[in-house]
Amino acid sequence: MDFRSDCPISSTLDIIGDRWTLVVLRSIMVGKRRYGELLEIPERISTNILADRLALLEREGLVRKSAYQERPKRYEYRLTEKGADLLPVIQALVEWGLKHIPCRWEPPMDYRTASPETFYPAEDD
């Protein structure tokens, strides 16, 4: 990974600063863990972009892929601590959106005030 500068803002954006990465992360946070589930989000992400973003998130250590069953082998994606730590960014986006864009869907309050730890319950496997 090379960064545009050593500013922590631009560097973070070098990793997650595009149209889709945080949307995928948000979706995992609200419980969508499988590729098929993620394809069904209302933003209509396309298959190649989703695969690409999941690979990027895994490569950057924000998400971990693990088999949740054998025969047939199926995988799910879960947040790591590094990924869950983006919750404050996402929460700040929620607050800005609700204040400045009319008629947005309002997430439940417990999501808006949750802490990152809520989203990586078991780092074991």
Place this chain on the structure above:
Amino acid sequence: MDFRSDCPISSTLDIIGDRWTLVVLRSIMVGKRRYGELLEIPERISTNILADRLALLEREGLVRKSAYQERPKRYEYRLTEKGADLLPVIQALVEWGLKHIPCRWEPPMDYRTASPETFYPAEDD
């Protein structure tokens, strides 16, 4: 502006979710107000992208362009309340970057804990 969904997260990202917009906003927050100053940021933004992002920020009402002198007429860009309200997003990006990316430049603490009002001192003109 059309949005991918009515989720406040994806909608906010529809406006500012690219590689450059928040970097420009950050630069304005730390006191760079003129086109020429903004061109000198360490991330090396190109002229067309900067002009494009400034136009977008103005169109979306996050930034206001105003003449700071006549003869020769010169303009500067200042945050509106709507733009300054993105400070929490930027601060969250700072904290994540400092925690998870090694060797980043560390902004002064008063920037990291400031509130949006700091950045739109006078809405008059």
Place this chain on the structure above:
DNA sequence: CTAGATACTTGCGTTATGCAAGTGACTCGG
């Protein structure tokens, strides 16, 4: 052994970004 489900990959056209060079308004020194 064939249909269906899951999880991707490939191809290809459109949009966004990056780099270099050019333009237009103004100002100042001679």
Place this chain on the structure above:
DNA sequence: CCGAGTCACTTGCATAACGCAAGTATCTAG
């Protein structure tokens, strides 16, 4: 009044990212 300089962009063109549709690979149930 003329030419050089500054500021704030704009234009042209090449590369990278995104969006859509279709195809592939693996497994499983019937």
